[in-house]
Amino acid sequence: MTDSIAPAENPPSPAENPALAAAPALGRGSSAPATGIVLEDGPAPAAPADVWAAPGLAHGPFGPTETDEQRLRRIRRRRRTLVRRGAAALVLLIAGTASAYAVTAPDRTDIPGLATPKDGRYTFPVLALPPLPSGKPAPGAPGAELRHEADLRRLVLPAPEEAIGPAGGGSASHTAPPSATASAPGTAAASTAAAPAGPAPAQWAVCEDLAAELAEAQTLKSDLMANACRAGVVREWTAKDGTKTRIRLLRFGSREEASNVSNSLWLTSELKGVGKLELEKDAKGLPTTIGVGAQLRHNGDEKTGKPDTTRAGYLLAGDVLGLIVMTNPAGVPQPAFHQVVLLQSDLLA
Incomplete structure (x- = not known):
């Protein structure tokens, strides 16, 4: 015989059984181990609010x-x-x-x-070498003597933008004699060729005009006749600051003839009305052009504060001899003088 427990007909109420009132509500099918009483389904308790949750x-x-x-x-x-x-x-x-x-x-x-800052230097147009006669080598070409076969008038430095005076120099009567142009190889061919574009050419000048600028003109005249000067050109201009510039070029038959006259000119370098010119010491740092000899002179005195009212540059480039003279009663700016000497040397190199 098996023992069984029959359910009570009238289950006790929570008031009658305090244990039931204290026990938590369980869902269907859950059992309370302590009492073994099965409870009916009921609403689940609400979860506690999270006070730290962001809204x-x-x-x-x-x-x-x-x-x-x-x-x-x-x-x-x-x-x-x-x-x-x-x-x-x-x-x-x-x-x-x-x-x-x-x-x-x-x-x-x-x-x-x-x-x-402005230091007296000029603004020159673009420099270009003149065309050569047909079949003639350029000056300083490999295996060739330093001879200038191009038009000598176009080997003179053109006037700068600051020039306000005449840019050609000379006069209509200062033209090279026919014998001078004919005796210079390639001169006639160059002069009769079509004029290239660019600055106007310089003026032809008589070779003896260079001697007229020196205090001992007769000595240089004799040297010019002995070494047969072939042609001469000149260009002059006056800048806005009052500086006057004159450039003369003389062409000879060979470098030896030009060198003979150059030595005489450098030894008797005293200009007429100017007096003796001293060698410029600052010219040691001046860049030199290959193939062109240059001697720079001035008449200023740093000790007494006398300005350089006259500056002169003597050039020798193969068969061409050059003389650059710049004057200004207020003083010739050294940068402008060095600039003119360098650019003229470049045209002759």
């Missing part, structure tokens, strides 16, 4: 998560930040490019703070 955030297994609206706002803020940064970078790039163009486009002399 509008849902809680996931790893903490709070964003809502769709918050995520969209965050994406928009990030996009606006990227757009602002990109716009700022673009503005900086445009400003930098504009600044670089503003500095490199104009001439250096037009930019405040970068302009080179």
